Amino acid sequence: DGGITQSPKYLFRKEGQNVTLSCEQNLNHDAMYWYRQDPGQGLRLIYYSQIVNDFQKGDIAEGYSVSREKKESFPLTVTSAQKNPTAFYLCASSMWPGGHTEAFFGQGTRLTVV
């Protein structure tokens, strides 16, 4: 089945450690996105990528880094510089450019930093 997969579903890390969240899609989508969601809040855009080897900062990029070496993959690294990393992280993908197909979301990774 085509879809977008995030792993792991739950992740625990000690404060000060970098951690990388995985996002893979087999939908042949060009664009991929990372969002952060805090309890009771909406989604906030961290980074997005329109094509391989290119990405742009979203609204809250500080303390995060990404790479887009393959079309199918868009990993997110939460660095030790991120002051409050505990959150629910969502990855999405969509066709770009052209057309108005919807964005497909993964099931999310819940990161807890202790």
Place this chain on the structure above:
Amino acid sequence: DAKTTQPPSMDCAEGRAANLPCNHSTISGNEYVYWYRQIHSQGPQYIIHGLKNNETNEMASLIITEDRKSSTLILPHATLRDTAVYYCIVRVAPYTGTASKLTFGTGTRLQVTL
């Protein structure tokens, strides 16, 4: 992308129509209106989108006012499974060549009751 305003919460009786409003008074001519919903602790799910004409699909109907400054998502016969947070988003058409951000607000929490 234009900003949207939605009521924070709404209730609806099961079997009745749920009408979710969205204000987007600063929308520009090349921006589309998208609706997504998020069931608790899952990734958001696309519902419908439109530019200026009313749209209908198997999930919902989208009514956009003639001046395009507001819209209403209609779930014609709400069920308990429709309980979710509903997000209204306005988005620049992807093929403009500009960055195709997908920015979420805080949405409307719809509670469907027996």
